[in-house]
Amino acid sequence: MSLSFQTMAALRFGYGFRPGETPPADRDALLNPMRIGEGNCLFPVGGIEARRQAIRNVADRLRDIRSSDIDDDAKRDEQKAIYKELQQSYQRDADARIAQAIFSSNGFYERLAVFWTNHFSVSVDKAQPMKLIVPLSEAEAIRPRIGGTFPDLLRSATQHPAMLIYLDQTQSLGPNSPAGIKRNKGLNENLARELLELHTLGAGSGYTQDDVRSAAMVLTGITVDRQSVEVDFRKAVAEPGSHQVLGVNYGRTQRSERDCLQMLDDLALNPKTAAHISRKLALHFISDTPPEAMIDAMTQAWRKTDGDLMAVYGAMLDHPAAWTNEGSKARQPFDFVVAGLRALDLPRNAAAGAVVDPLADDEGAGQAMADDNPPMLGNSSVTPDKATDPPDPQEAKRRRAAIDATFYVPRGLGVYALQRMGQPVWRPPSPAGFPEGFDAWINAGELSERISWARRAIGRYGKQNDPRQFLNETLADAARDDTIRIVSQAPNKMTGLTLALASPEFNRR
Numbered sequence: 001m002s003l004s005f006q007t008m009a010a011l012r013f014g015y016g017f018r019p020g021e022t023p024p025a026d027r028d029a030l031l032n033p034m035r036i037g038e039g040n041c042l043f044p045v046g047g048i049e050a051r052r053q054a055i056r057n058v059a060d061r062l063r064d065i066r067s068s069d070i071d072d073d074a075k076r077d078e079q080k081a082i083y084k085e086l087q088q089s090y091q092r093d094a095d096a097r098i099a100q101a102i103f104s105s106n107g108f109y110e111r112l113a114v115f116w117t118n119h120f121s122v123s124v125d126k127a128q129p130m131k132l133i134v135p136l137s138e139a140e141a142i143r144p145r146i147g148g149t150f151p152d153l154l155r156s157a158t159q160h161p162a163m164l165i166y167l168d169q170t171q172s173l174g175p176n177s178p179a180g181i182k183r184n185k186g187l188n189e190n191l192a193r194e195l196l197e198l199h200t201l202g203a204g205s206g207y208t209q210d211d212v213r214s215a216a217m218v219l220t221g222i223t224v225d226r227q228s229v230e231v232d233f234r235k236a237v238a239e240p241g242s243h244q245v246l247g248v249n250y251g252r253t254q255r256s257e258r259d260c261l262q263m264l265d266d267l268a269l270n271p272k273t274a275a276h277i278s279r280k281l282a283l284h285f286i287s288d289t290p291p292e293a294m295i296d297a298m299t300q301a302w303r304k305t306d307g308d309l310m311a312v313y314g315a316m317l318d319h320p321a322a323w324t325n326e327g328s329k330a331r332q333p334f335d336f337v338v339a340g341l342r343a344l345d346l347p348r349n350a351a352a353g354a355v356v357d358p359l360a361d362d363e364g365a366g367q368a369m370a371d372d373n374p375p376m377l378g379n380s381s382v383t384p385d386k387a388t389d390p391p392d393p394q395e396a397k398r399r400r401a402a403i404d405a406t407f408y409v410p411r412g413l414g415v416y417a418l419q420r421m422g423q424p425v426w427r428p429p430s431p432a433g434f435p436e437g438f439d440a441w442i443n444a445g446e447l448s449e450r451i452s453w454a455r456r457a458i459g460r461y462g463k464q465n466d467p468r469q470f471l472n473e474t475l476a477d478a479a480r481d482d483t484i485r486i487v488s489q490a491p492n493k494m495t496g497l498t499l500a501l502a503s504p505e506f507n508r509r
Contacts, residue, residue: 007476008323011509013285014107016339017474021105027317033106034147034310041143043096044135045089054089055132055229058082062129083128090124090131091415094425097135098414101338102346109146112313114334115284116142117426118433119277120157120199122166124426130165133229134426137162150277150307151268158195158264159231161224167191167431174220174239174255187239192216194431200267202276207246214243218250218263233257246270274302281316283436287328294319326478327508330441332434333421335509336450337414340501343474344461346409413457421449442507454501458494467496471503478505 003011006023010016013030017023024030044051065078101110117138124131141160145153157163164170172188173180180186192215196207221238224231238255248266251259267273278298282290294316301308301315316322331339409415418424428434435441462470467487471479483503490496500506 002324003326003477005323007478008326010107011475011478012322012326012329013317014111015101015335016107016342016506017476018102018342019345019473024108027314030108030317031310031313033109034112034313036147041139042100043093044132044139045092045096048136048140051132051136052229055129055136056227058086058129058132059226059229086128086131090135090426091411093135094415095409095411097138097425098334098338098341098409098418101334102341102409103348111285112146113138113143115281116146116153116157118428119280120163121428121431121433122162122426123428126166129229130162133162133165138426147310148308149268150273150302150309151265153309154199154264154268155261158191158199159222161229161231164191164222164224164231167194169219169222170224172216172220172223173237174217176241177220177239178236179234180237180239187213187216187220189213189216190431192219195219195264195267198432200273200276201270202272202279205272205276211245214245215263217241217243218245218259221255221257222260233260268307269303271299271303274299274307278302278312278316280436281312285316285329286322287325288436288438291319291321294321327505329509330438331507331509332441333418333423333446334425336507337417337421337453339506340454340457341409341413341461343470343501343506344457344465346461410460413453413460417449417453421446421453447502447507450507451498451502454498455494458497458501462497463493465493465497467493467500470497471500474500475503475505479503480505 006025009024009030014024046054061082062079065075065082068075070078101114104110120142122130122134122137124134137157137160141156141162142153145156167190168188169191171185172191173183173185175181175186189212193212196205196212196215197203201207217239221233221235222231223234223237233256235255240251240253240255242249242251244250245263246266248263250263275295279290279295282294282298286294297319298312298315301311305311415425423434458465467490468484471484471487475483483500483505487496487499487503490499
């Protein structure tokens with residue numbers, strides 16, 4: 001190991017150092033948080049149950065607008081008002097998503113949450129209600145299962161309304177089902193194709209187009225209930241009969257949800273799935289060209305334990321290659337922004353007695369407003385959209401801001417910065433997610449944007465820091481001699497701190 005365990009653990013498997021936070025001391029310190037989960041999830045803002053109700057409310061409101069007898073212009077105006085609310089909700093959740101990574105002391109857990117959310121990519125851009133649904137999918141379908149088994153995670157992610165809507169499963173009807181015959185509509189293969197190509201077996205693993213079509217047949221019946229906006233199985237939509245996927249038959253004359261679940265379990269435990277996802281994990285954390293011996297060890301752990309993800313993570317951490325060749329991976333924009341704000345010790349605004357306004361849209365969003373009753377830390381149970389909000393719009397806005405300010409990231413340094421850097425929160429470019437390759441994130445344009453971000457962040461939070469001390473606290477023994485020399489010789493603090501955040505060591509892991 002060329003660097004200390006603590007430094008490698010913080011930089012390669014977490015989001016770097018944060019002042020006052022103790023880095024993981026050993027392998028178990030990395031893995032233990034997965035066993036209990038991250039209990040205090042800051043998103044969706046207001047909590048899971050309140051979000052489910054909000055999703056139902058929006059569905060009802062949009063349905064009422066469509067069925068109303070008002071003129072088309074009035075309908076469009078009412079829809080625009082709802083869409084604006086949805087955009088504001090998305091931005092508050094995105095703020096909280098970034099804050100979650102910054103303030104959590106469980107860096108490996110948070111990194112895995114990003115990995116699995118990207119693996120099971122869904123986008124808020126698919127449809128307006130997805131701005132409410134996608135944050136919920138990470139919070140309830142993925143994060144609680146990071147330390148469980150892959151079959152359970154696959155079931156949860158595949159059957160979540162976010163995935164079913166994103167990949168058009170709600171439009172898929174069995175061609176010979178009662179609903180398919182009546183509506184003269186048929187199969188949509190999107191979910192089946194991505195299930196085989198991205199989520200389980202991997203491209204080039206040997207499945208055929210016949211397997212894709214048969215898998216799509218097995219998936220028919222799985223849809224989203226329009227009233228509850230929750231997963232539902234409808235026999236009238238399910239294609240009857242038996243369908244063969246990779247040589248295994250699923251279903252009989254009468255189809256049931258069990259056919260779909262059995263297929264998901266079989267795919268989850270397929271040896272090619274084990275190899276494909278083990279490679280993706282190693283590629284994400286270790287290197288763009290991970291060693292085959294590490295992938296083999298992870299795959300063997302997967303197969304011995306029927307997809308126990310803790311065993312797979314452990315096999316990765318136990319391999320010697322996990323602790324060598326530092327700097328092999330690029331810090332993606334989300335990693336860079338989170339690591340930078342952690343290094344600059346972004347304050348917890350509520351703890352400082354300030355309330356901020358995250359609803360403002362300019363670069364200066366988040367200026368403190370006086371408040372005699374700042375919100376309590378960890379308050380994620382209050383619902384900002386309840387009918388108990390006061391009638392005065394400004395007072396309602398102030399209360400919402402108080403709720404959202406428990407942990408706060410200025411949008412000019414968070415949500416908007418990530419848009420400029422090409423990795424907006426919950427907005428992947430395709431079902432394949434964001435790219436992993438070094439060249440995708442480390443190039444002239446990207447580095448220019450990162451330097452500009454560093455200057456803004458330092459101007460707001462780090463102007464008083466000593467560059468040499470900051471470099472030592474931020475990179476520890478990962479800082480190279482030439483970087484230490486360059487930062488030490490900087491003509492002023494701003495330049496020295498910017499050079500530290502722009503250094504190769506800070507932009508790699």
